[in-house]
Amino acid sequence: MSTTATDLMALSRVIPVVVLDDADDAVPLARALLAGGVPIMELTLRTPVALEAIARVTEQVPDMLVGAGTITRPEQATMAVTAGARFLVSPGSPEPLVTAMLAERVPVLPGVATATEALALLRHGITEMKFFPAGPAGGPSYLEALAGPLPGVTFCPTGGVNHGNAADYLALPNVACVGGSWLTPPTLVKGGYWDEISRLCFGTWSEEAQD
Template identity: 45%
Template sequence: MDIQRLKLCQVVPVVALDSPDDAVPLADALMAGGIDVIELTLRTPNAFAVIEALKNAKHDILLGVGTVIDTKQVERCTQIGVDFIVTPGTTPRLADAISASHIPCVPGISTVGEAVAMLERGYDTVKFFPAEAAGGVSTLKAIGGPLPQLSFMPTGGIGRDDVRRYLDLSSVICVGGSWVADKASLAARDWETITRNAKIATQL
């Protein structure tokens, strides 16, 4: 995976989308606002249909799949050919499946022990989740202190006004945020608001 694209993006939209027809318009709206990365989560019944619709459109957006929690989901992501996987947490069995798939992954962690376990498996970029509920910036500083070789993508409960506090940490390469493509805007298919939010995100 091109980590540089995550760094340049800084705010990665984390989206739960259920309509395949909305996949391309959403990606277009984000890119119009300057964001070229998306994390589509497996939190809706039609999530994989949405992912396939975006992949089949050969869109330029970097397509990540989040909330990956089992081996069957990893297999499906492999078949579709997504650009990267994000997990909320990472068990040994899940880590084995991801390693075997050869899909780039940002594995989820919330403790020092989990962070070290991912380092042992060769990962130098991890997701800190659920960021705000797990102690926010202060906890992330504490985890990252003894692990300077590790970079973080904090996600979970991070609002627009919280983003800068995380990005000010040298260990943070980007922040996951659901506010860029919020539920209300998605339900209304308000692509203009999503583009506007994306522009705000790139300016943070």
């Protein structure tokens, strides 16, 4: 059975958004997240090693659902899936980019910041979306306002979401998960403090912890 966008948004209340400068960190980081109960990660295409990092995680940590984030050009969708990305995330949703992402036949979370952009994605049958940049775009109150006119849309807010405000987003009925980098701080990743990353993840963002 293939994974859908709904499935991946249900895997974890937080999707770690990861920027790596060294591909050698990818596999131990993926294993640390898994050990902490987080089976999904978004590796952003913001550095030259990103595609190699995705390929290594896909090959060596098959239990980790690894996706590619910061998809900004249509050709990156193909490059990411060829490397092994199992889902695609973009900061925005121009028509050529959305078409290219959908053509790869993997779950997608295109970015929106307005109701107009969300309506455009609905025309493609896309009901799961990244809300970015969540904080500057209006935060929880803005997303709460969208729930009425867009009852079939589910969001993953990213950008300005952190440990202190994540619960405010997760309390909304139209938010399934949030994206953030606080589970994988660069200082811990570069220092190889994998056990500490597992501790940051473990139990904190389970469904039970939010009840």
